[in-house]
Amino acid sequence: MDRTDPHLLDTPGPAIAPIIREAAGRFRANVSTAVIGRPRAIDLIFVALLCEGHVLIEDVPGVGKTLLARATARSLACSYKRIQCTPDLLPSDVVGIHVFNQKTSEFEFRPGPVLANIVLVDEINRAMPRTQSSLLECMQERQVTVDWNTMSLPRPFMIMATQNPIELEGTFPLPEAQLDRFLLKLRLGYPSREDEATVLARYRQESPLETLVSVLAAGELRDIQKLTRRVHVSGPLRDYIVAVARATRRHPDIRLGASTRSALGLQAACQAMAACRGRDFVLPDDVKELADPVLSHRLILTTDARLKGRSEEQLIQELLESVPVPAEG
């Protein structure tokens, strides 16, 4: 939890990007020893960390969702808790509960797993809606309210949730309000042939996850998060982000477009991505690259579009091909 450099926050503008790029490189190299062949997913998770955003990882079982979340938690010198969601999980199991201590004859608060820096919510769609809703306050306001007592969550705070899109029996789809609170949605997909062979070779004896060390302290991460907000976003580029968000609301195949929160999230993610690439300003390419992971899970397509087999990713690509980029010419 220590701050590594007391003068880090006084870093001048142009020197911000190299610091963040170096930290991103450290994080990527460390996580990559356990999670093989997923550089983009690791980068996106670091982007979410820098933006203090939450990540939803959706894919079929056995492709490394939980492993990625655990490797992330181990690479940070932060507290880590895991919630395994089941239909009988109660909100008090997540946020905590007051229990009566017979010795002191007083109620004592027993904190839930959500009071940690990194929280892995495994198979989130298996929890009941009331339990899912207990996460709303944590995700947006970064606080929990138990029996009229409101407590702040430790910072940095990040929820990494996983869900399986195949098995739908006994699951409860996440409400839009909750989906909108996830900054990014990642899909991992199956690894390539070479990567799969490397996974077999590396996990032959013992899991590299056990040997992972933390490479980023909580204090350092907090400072880097503050530095990221100083990455420059020009006025025309802000207009471009707004134009992309608004275009999703006008598309005939989209019933519910992107929210203002998503436009804010896209801007913050672009700042983080630019910094990870060693730039102290955002490019339209960052917007194009991050539009899909930031916006796709927030869109609701019309029934007609679904029947035509169109996907959110396709529509976002179409929109990006239609919204003019602010440039000369």
Place this chain on the structure above:
Amino acid sequence: MIARMAAAAGILAAAGMEACWLGSVLWLLDQRAGGGMLPLLSWTLAGAIPAYALGRAARGRPPRQRLTLLASGGGLWAAAWVTAVLSGLMRGGGREATAWIVAAAAAVAWGAGTRLALVPASTALVLGEFQFGLIALVAVFFSAAQWAFSPPGAGLLVASFFLFFLCGAAFTHGGTPGGWLKSASRRQWLAILFGHALLVLAAGALLVQAITPGLLQAFLSLLERLWALMVGLLAAALAWLARILPQPEIATRIPAPGGMATPSEGGSLPDLLRLPDYIRTIAQVLVGGFWAGLFLVALWRLASQVAAWLRQQLGSGTEETLESMPGALRDDLRRLFKRLWEWIGARIGFLRRFLPGGGPAGPASGAAAVRQRYRELLKWAARRGPRRRPAHTPREFLTDLCERFPLVCNELRCITEHYERVRYGEIDPGSETVSEVERCWGRVRLSPGRKKAGPADRKQL
């Protein structure tokens, strides 16, 4: 294949709409100025076809070939019409006006054909043609009514115009990704389109039968009365204003001593203040042009509003969610004004060199210099083939450029990266950066023609 068919349908529809309004304008001019003796009307309009073919052939070719091709075709066409005009002028007998009308119409038809070859076939193009054509047709019919001409086949012409618009808009929209032409229910949509076309024709026929000359006359007389009422009200308001304003006092002139006649004795003060005739003529032309422009703008706004309302009704959306769809005409006008502005700017910049302390005309700051070089790079590239699409980022465009010009890929990257820093980082570059960009730009300009990029070049990107 479907996209090509849709594009061809869009071009055909645009050409059909142009033929409708241009033909009606020509007819009106012929009636008014040519005495109804305009020869070869269809041949005049047919000039658009070779112009279109030449334009298509010239598209994507190197500038020199394109110029040769367009100049040779245009030259032949112009020579034919100059001969016709000269023969008309030599024959005399009141055919001069006809000859000039034919020449002007041939030039407009040629220009329209070339333009159609160069613009992308899209719904916006069809919509723009519809808006402009609607204005032209309304203006023609209004003028014809004022001059008591009866346009032949007006009902058929208007029905064809709307039919062209309907089919053009349907096919170009259907050819877009996810459009109905690419869906499984293509046949049903085609049947609906056919039904609508029949409906338009039937409505046109009904209107022709229903709107009799008497009805039109009554409508026009009503308009005339309204106009007279408005003019009367305006005159009354002006008279009232003139009454309440103080009258100017004319100073009495003191006669010269000794009873000598003064030079100005022959005329009064108002005569001295009278403007020369040529200035009055210019002023009249200016005022006339202003009112005509105002009238056209009003018609344009009206047509835009009608089109927007139609789109809103079809899309069942609210006004807030209505996406703006710039038409071809608006784009053309904007491009024309932009070029004109750039031309004027360049001339002013050239003149500034001769002013004391002006020096070579150049951008004021380093950032402006880098942006100017990038603009020049875009123009340079567009002349050689690659054109940046509006949704392309400079980096995406750099990929295209490097594939096309691999020998100067590093220089292109240098210019693009500095441009990005200036445009998106809003960083004012130093003189060294500007010099580097200038050096890179110099090398790019001198680079030879195209060469296919090798795998190494692609990998470098």
